[in-house]
Amino acid sequence: MQSHGGGNGRKQQFRERLGVLRDTALHERVKHALPAGRWTRRHWIQASLFTTIGVLMATIVPGFSNAIQAPVSTPHATFALDLPELSEARQADADADSWQIVRVKPGQTMGAIFEELGIPAATLYRLLENADAKQALTRLKPGAEIAFDLPATGGLRTLRYDRDPGHRVELTIGPDKITERVIARETTTRTVVLSGKVGRSLNRSARKAGLTAANINSLTDEIFKYDIDFNSDLGPEDRFSVVVEQTWREGELISTGPVQAATFTVNGKLRSGFRFTRPGGKPEYFTADGRPLKKSFIRMPIQYARMSSKFGARRHPVLGTMRMHKGVDYAASTGTPIMAAGDGRVQFAGWQGGYGRTVILDHGKGHTTLYGHMSRLGNIKPGQRVAQGTVIGYVGTTGLSTGPHLHYEFRINGVHRNPLSVTMPPPEPLSGAQLASFRTYTANALARIRTVEDIIYADVGPAEPENAKVTAAAKPAAAGRKGSGKG
Structure with missing residues (x-):
């Protein structure tokens, strides 16, 4: 109530002051500009204008005086509260963001990962003392994920990796020993x-x-x-x-x-x-x-090659004489891999006259294959068994050869046969x-x-x-029967 009464008093004082100012202004105006005994139209307009301005100010300004009154301050008090300490479980949750997951890149080693994360090499050496960890961490495959628990206090606390799809290993690093925990994953x-x-x-x-x-x-x-x-x-x-x-x-x-x-x-x-x-x-x-x-044999023991000479009589490109070409030639770049045409045993591997570096494979039942003019041999030796598709050598131009190519022969009981048309023994x-x-x-x-x-x-x-030929052959016999289309 007191504050309300004070506001009304201030409004009244403000109106009185405006009235005095208005009267003074009009008096001065009339005294200096008004001729004795007469008001012009201009004087009446000016007097009305001043009166209007005065009324508006008397109405609007008091509202501003209320709006800008200083707010009443509210006292505040601060109290110290004793909070309970976090449990171990809650503390573990708080530290959960300390895990960093690294996906291994091609060619990346564990040492490089530790160096990138700023973990001392001595810590890695301690981990590798664990036989399981040594086997897993020294044979990293690209794409494998390894997790590092690196708390803000510094140092590696725990290392985590997958041993296999169903088991995860966690290695906790303590001051005296490393503790291993294997977690089964369904x-x-x-x-x-x-x-x-x-x-x-x-x-x-x-x-x-x-x-x-x-x-x-x-x-x-x-x-x-x-x-x-x-x-x-x-x-x-x-x-x-x-x-x-x-x-x-x-x-x-x-x-x-x-x-x-x-x-x-x-x-x-x-x-x-x-x-x-x-x-x-x-x-x-x-x-x-x-x-x-x-199939027992593949027709072409070299990929992405061009046939440069067929089986049969021809003029020899080096000797210039007509003679039997007892194999098929495939032109290819030097170093192109040559594969075993079938499962077999290495009968010969080395230099053989005009064939240059040569490999002969024995496939059993009298079947042998020869591969000539190699630049170098594969990782094979006489007596060794090789599977179909094994790389036994590489294209070259050794022996009597005018350019890099493979000379390939197929023999049955010592007789040369055309590799492109011979009937291969079925498996x-x-x-x-x-x-x-x-x-x-x-x-x-x-x-x-x-x-x-x-x-x-x-x-x-x-x-x-797949047996379409048999089905097609049976159609005429069944064509005359009713309802043979479905059954």
Whole structure:
């Protein structure tokens, strides 16, 4: 109430002062400018203007006087509170941001990582005293993740890495010893079908579908290498489907296994391959009827080469005389790898007259192959067994040669045969109990593939099976029967 009364008093004083100022101004104006006894129109206008200004100021200004009054200050008090100390669990949460995760780059070593993080080399030496850690940390693979617990107080407190997909190792570094803790991590393995169309690039489409580089190499260099020319046969609408096992951990895909089964539909024709292991043998790929996809011999033991001379009579490029050319020549750059045409044993490796540096392989049952004019030999020696595709040497121009090329011969019981037309011995197919087990496996794999393809490619007609010739031959006999189209 007191403050309210004080405000009214100030307003009244302000109005009185305005009134005095107005009267004084009018009096002075009239005294100096007004002729005696008479007001002009101009004088009346000026007097009205001053009066209006005075009234407005008397009305508006008091509101400002209230607005700019100093606020009443409110007293503040500060109290000291005793807070409880953080528990160990809460303290651990507070230190959680001290972890730094490093993804190993190609060629990067553990020593380089420690140096980059500013961790003393002596700490690394202590860690490597642990046998498990030494094996894991000295064989780092690109992409592997290693976590470092580096608190603000300095120094490495804990090192963490994955021993394998199902186990994580934590090494806590103490002043006297290093404590190891192995943490089991649950993983899930799923059998999936990855499918896609070739499009512009088989490699790009296959990677987009989820296949790894190793899976793609299996398709092109192992399973279908004998039946599909991946440089010229494929069209953008051709499709592939692959059965693989994927391992997942905590919602993350961590690995993809080898190809278990695969189909390739090229120009409407279906090709298939299935992985199977004979008792006591190694995994191989077979057709749906149990025949190995791997041929006993590959026609061309060198990739990306040009045939420069065929099998038969010709004029020798060095001697200038007509003589029998007992092999096939492939022109290629010096140093191009040369592969074993089939599984066999090294019968000869060294210099042999006009052939220069030469390798001869014995494949059994009277079959041998010769590789001449090499610049250098591969990592082989006489008596050693080699698998088909093993690099046995490199293209050169040693011996009687006018340029870098491979001279390749194929012999049966010592008689030279044309490698491009000779009938190669077929590999041994599955039979008996092995074939029965294989057919059960292939039926399950094909069922998975068909289920996926029926969904993805519902608008595309079914592919022509591998035994299309047999099916076509049977059509005339069945054509006259009613309802033969479906059944």
